[in-house]
Each structure stands twice: as C-alpha cells, then as structure tokens.
Amino acid sequence: MKQISIRMKDRIRNYTASIDQLLQNPPQSTNWKLVQESHLQQIVFFQHERLVHLIVTMTVAVLTLLSAGFALxxxxxxxxxxxxxxxxxxxxxxxxxxxxxxxxQAMYVQYDRIQKHLHP
Structure with a gap:
C-alpha cells in the first residue's frame, strides 16, 4: 500500500485555500451545515497541532537558554x-x-463566513 506524506505546512495551506475557493464560488447544492461541521473538526485538529508545537517551541527555547547560561x-x-x-x-x-x-486564525474567519451562509 502506497503511503502518502504531506507536510503540515502544505496540508493547512491547501485546506484553507480549498475553503477560500468554496466560499468564493460555492456550488448551488452546497450543504453548508456539513461544510461547517467539517471545518470545525479541521479547526480542532489544527488547534491541537498548534498547541503541541507551542509546547515543543517553549521547551526548545528553555533548553536553549539553559544551554547558553551553562556555556557562559x-x-x-x-x-x-x-x-x-x-x-x-x-x-x-x-x-x-x-x-x-x-x-x-484565518480558519476562524472562514468559519464566520460559513456561518453567514447558514444564517443569512
């Protein structure tokens, strides 16, 4: 089975671009409730990824400062x-x-735009 690997940077950019395109040219048959639920789930996934990277970034920052202090x-x-x-x-x-x-943050704006389609 072929395994596909997409970098997180590409994944989030591709996803937000696809939502932007949907919002600019929505097909008449768009199920906005389904789009909203799916988008909210993607926001949750990317928020989790963001939290993990914040923790890792702060850990590496602390280790960098400790290493610099010990070096000095x-x-x-x-x-x-x-x-x-x-x-x-x-x-x-x-x-x-x-x-x-x-x-x-851009996904939050997209979510608000999706909401407008559900509640015009």
Missing amino acids: LTGLFTLLLLTGVLFLLFLCYLLHYFLLENQV
Missing part, C-alpha cells in the same frame, strides 16, 4: 555549539508555530 558559566566551547544548534532548532519551530497560528 563554564566557558565550554561544546556547550556553545549545542546552544547554536538549539537556537537554530528554536527558530525553525518558531517559524512553523507562526504559520500554524496565522492559518488557524
């Missing part, structure tokens, strides 16, 4: 290397968290 206190070069690696990892997580946060 001990003067060990290897701890400076560890601090650099942790800092790069922190930046990557921060950028990913920023993407998730912004996309989930």
